[in-house]
Amino acid sequence: MHQSGIGVAITGCGSSAPLAALDNDGLSRIVDTSDEWISTRTGIQQRRLAKPNESLKSIASEAARHALDMAGVAATEVDLIILATSTPDDLFGTASQIQAELGAVKAAAFDLTAACSGFVFGMVTAAQFIQAGTYQTVLLIGGDVLSRWTDWSDRRTCVLFGDGAGAVVMQANPDRNGLLGFELCSDGRQNECLTLAFQPQPNELIEDITIGQGTFQPIAMNGQEVYRFAVKRVPEVIEKSLYRANLSVDQVDWLLLHQANQRILDAVAQRLGIPSHKVISNMARYGNTSAASIPIALDEVVREGKVKPGDVIAASGFGAGLTWGATIFRWGKA
Structure with a gap:
């Protein structure tokens, strides 16, 4: 593992989740399950679910603002925004939309996808930019809206997932190495153990040229x-x-x-x-x-x-x- 003279400090954190909460009793009205079954096997009692007008951008931006406030950092001081997500609002990426929403005008921004490991992968990625001396201040966000891709008729999976976002501010610090x-x-x-897979449907454009178009299948x-x-x-x-x-x-x-x-x-x-x-x-x-x-x-x-x-x-x-x-x-x- 690379170590340099530049340390990393984790100076602020924030989070945000939709207000709507679906508890286990409510879920038992959707699928054949019960509060006792879910609680004893998973420890989950409720999950927050985004409404149609709530986006990953809105939830993630709120979490980011809370983290910046705690760190005492203005959005204009952020050099890089990393959004760890598997459920972007736009397949081309949502980090740049968050950058605009926050007014982080000088920050580069990109999405990083490593599913439930995404925040950890993002923290290591952010630290490399800081320790290399490339960036001073990185905003790392982990956010997902899994309700979009949950099969609400599958009681094995729909009991598990919820929506939300969390963020941390990571900064260069010569006196401290926090990572x-x-x-x-x-x-x-082992990829097939947990998937949210694209399912192509054949679309013949002209003779001998057929492409696959479709959408993603539920988790x-x-x-x-x-x-x-x-x-x-x-x-x-x-x-x-x-x-x-x-x-x-x-x-x-x-x-x-x-x-x-x-x-x-x-x-x-x-x-x-x-x-x-x-x-x-x-x-x-x-x-x-x-x-x-x-x-x-x-x-x-x-x-x-x-x-x-x-x-x-x-x-x-x-x-x-x-x-x-x-x-x-x-x-x-x-």
């Missing part, structure tokens, strides 16, 4: 395979990241995992030997918000005063691709 270690992984051989998932993958791979990738950071598990103040399933959080913590009071969990109120889940959960515990400046956080994202990764970072400016 202590990381590891990123992918295994496309499809093999839940058992994803569970097995996460419980095995996430502890490994966190241990590797801690090794790179020259830290032990005992030195971790908080475990911040992608909020996919409470059973996964509990199993990973147990395998690592991390006590439950150090495990950050808010999926009961939000469900699985993909790239947004880690920054939304971070923002809540920071604003509640639980996470203090200087605390060491082990964060890990995992999901479609299959992708997984971890970052070990120190929260705050000092």
